[in-house]
Amino acid sequence: MVALASWAAVRIEPLRAAPAQRLLLLAIPLAMLAAPRPAAMPALPPAAQVYAPSDREKAPLALSVSAAAPADVPARWLLPPAAALVALSAIPAALALAGLARTLRGARRIRRIRGVELWLAPAARTPFAVWLGRPIVVLDPDTAMDRGLAALAVRHELQHHRHHDPQVAWFIWALGLVAPAALLLRRPFTEAEELAVDAALVRRGEPRAAYAAALFSLSTRAAPPLPLGSGMAAFLPRRLTMLLKPPAPSRAAPFVLLAFVLLAAPAGWAGSDLLADHRVATRDFREATLPLLQDFPTAAHPGVARALDQLVATEGGRRWADRSLTSDAGARAYVEAQLRAAGLPLALAAVPFVESGYRNREESSLPATVPPGQRGAGYWMFIGSTARAYGLEVSPARDERLDLGRETTAAIALLRQNRERYGDWALSLAAYNQGERAVDIAIAAGGTRDALALADAGHLNDYVAQVLAAAMLLDDPSLLR
Amino acid sequence: MSDPRLLTAAELELMHVLWQRGASTVAEVQAGLAAPPRAYTTVATLLKILDDKGFAKSLRDGRRLVVLPVVSKAAYEATAVADVVQRVFSGNAAALVRTLAATESLTSEERAAVEALLKAAP
Incomplete structure (x- = not known):
């Protein structure tokens, strides 16, 4: 009944169905509690007088089911089918849990926005919101790569948390354990939740066309259904229609809503403020997406312009940039998270882009022309001596430069130390690439501490300009169009 | 560069x-x-x-x-x-115009304007 009513609600009043559905949902456990027991059913004799249950049959859930059995059927005959029924009911929930665990394998927390954690999950195909004792927004690597899409996806999933949709998903699955038919609610509920989130975001000023385009872009990815999460790419045709051609308010709406309220009267205590926004302010979200280029000079420099032109407007540069942008989104998100945690500028995430193109390179993969003492490895391309100085093991048996976590920790320590020494990020980057000695000599020879000017004068190479140009591209991949 | x-x-x-x-x-x-x-x-x-x-x-x-x-x-x-x-178009400008006329939906006014421009061109 409730599933049918939920489905009807989405068809009749798509944008207002979600709160009505929740009131209906509360009616289920209330109805189960209030359902009258058969009057003729006598109390069961103590179990010990009927039979001696085996250990397996002592499971509390199985015994509670047997308590409802008519007394004229021996409980021993009912217990195994009852246990089997409960076990069967648990299968979809177990599969859902396994699916969620698979999707979240290798996921890392990359940010915390007040009460909500932002995770990057390499195995995820689309963004989604999930409740694991705390609200979590999960981004897939493809979405994380596209800054505009990622920001929109986060806004979308945060809205799901404001609506408490992930908790409702758990509630339905829990209800499905005792009343498997409750699982029929997932689809109409999810559809109504998505429509409600879309409507809320548009009300908050999200441009309809751009939002619809983002939904469409996400829907082109083949993704398994999300049994326990609230995903962004589902129910596309209907949602696009709602976004681009919103329906006029139905004349039947007041009557439909009145009917829902009457149906769900016993659950009236739940209150009407189910969609209250009380978790994440827009300001918090803006703070969470600070520009990548903060802490760097804003004036254009000829060397950086040359490096950017080389990167985005020449055939070789574009090929390198394109491969590097798409090679390992998970590693890049990890590096950015570590930089953020260390309080360093996110533009430094451009260092592995320039060094290795975000590929975990082994020393042996380098061209033979690179001299032995200068052969780097890993994403950050540490040479052996520097790696050892920062506590990494580099031996024929083990090369810790290939461990992203260990090498990133070492790189952050090196960059921080350079920054303390020179008091300037550009000189720190030059020292990362050419060493402190070369930078000290260049400063003495050039009579300036401007790393870009030292490069112009030929005292340093153009590494700093390359990193700054790469940081611009990471900040704005559309430069490659 | x-x-x-x-x-x-x-x-x-x-x-x-x-x-x-x-x-x-x-x-x-x-x-x-x-x-x-x-x-x-x-x-x-x-x-x-x-x-x-x-x-x-x-x-x-x-x-x-x-x-x-x-x-x-x-x-x-x-x-x-x-x-x-x-x-x-391998240097063939006529091929470009032909493709444009075949694939773009030109109104009769636009077509007339293009013809006039071609006639007026040196």
């Missing part, structure tokens, strides 16, 4: 702002861009590239740095079309 005659999509976006606004500061060009927004540093750097390629010129106006377009929109359109004719 890239081909100095042609622009990337991002550079062309900036030129459209300059063609529309005339002399502008970096902040004005940044504000004139359609979504998605671009960082100030990125806009300043792209304007420097346009200066290097000879499409724009940066001048100091008192304490402000203003950029003005030095290649007209019509001149760039001619260069871009010539490049397409050369690279895609």
Whole structure:
């Protein structure tokens, strides 16, 4: 009944169905509690007088089911089918849990926005919101790569948390354990939740066309259904229609809503403020997406312009940039998270882009022309001596430069130390690439501490300009169009 | 350096702002861009590239740095079309016009205008 009513609600009043559905949902456990027991059913004799249950049959859930059995059927005959029924009911929930665990394998927390954690999950195909004792927004690597899409996806999933949709998903699955038919609610509920989130975001000023385009872009990815999460790419045709051609308010709406309220009267205590926004302010979200280029000079420099032109407007540069942008989104998100945690500028995430193109390179993969003492490895391309100085093991048996976590920790320590020494990020980057000695000599020879000017004068190479140009591209991949 | 005659999509976006606004500061060009927004540093750097390629010129106006377009929109359109004719149509401009007429839905007025332009061309 409730599933049918939920489905009807989405068809009749798509944008207002979600709160009505929740009131209906509360009616289920209330109805189960209030359902009258058969009057003729006598109390069961103590179990010990009927039979001696085996250990397996002592499971509390199985015994509670047997308590409802008519007394004229021996409980021993009912217990195994009852246990089997409960076990069967648990299968979809177990599969859902396994699916969620698979999707979240290798996921890392990359940010915390007040009460909500932002995770990057390499195995995820689309963004989604999930409740694991705390609200979590999960981004897939493809979405994380596209800054505009990622920001929109986060806004979308945060809205799901404001609506408490992930908790409702758990509630339905829990209800499905005792009343498997409750699982029929997932689809109409999810559809109504998505429509409600879309409507809320548009009300908050999200441009309809751009939002619809983002939904469409996400829907082109083949993704398994999300049994326990609230995903962004589902129910596309209907949602696009709602976004681009919103329906006029139905004349039947007041009557439909009145009917829902009457149906769900016993659950009236739940209150009407189910969609209250009380978790994440827009300001918090803006703070969470600070520009990548903060802490760097804003004036254009000829060397950086040359490096950017080389990167985005020449055939070789574009090929390198394109491969590097798409090679390992998970590693890049990890590096950015570590930089953020260390309080360093996110533009430094451009260092592995320039060094290795975000590929975990082994020393042996380098061209033979690179001299032995200068052969780097890993994403950050540490040479052996520097790696050892920062506590990494580099031996024929083990090369810790290939461990992203260990090498990133070492790189952050090196960059921080350079920054303390020179008091300037550009000189720190030059020292990362050419060493402190070369930078000290260049400063003495050039009579300036401007790393870009030292490069112009030929005292340093153009590494700093390359990193700054790469940081611009990471900040704005559309430069490659 | 890239081909100095042609622009990337991002550079062309900036030129459209300059063609529309005339002399502008970096902040004005940044504000004139359609979504998605671009960082100030990125806009300043792209304007420097346009200066290097000879499409724009940066001048100091008192304490402000203003950029003005030095290649007209019509001149760039001619260069871009010539490049397409050369690279895609092997130098055969008639093939371009034929393709345009076959694949683009031209109204009768547009068709007449094209014919008049072709007749008037030297």
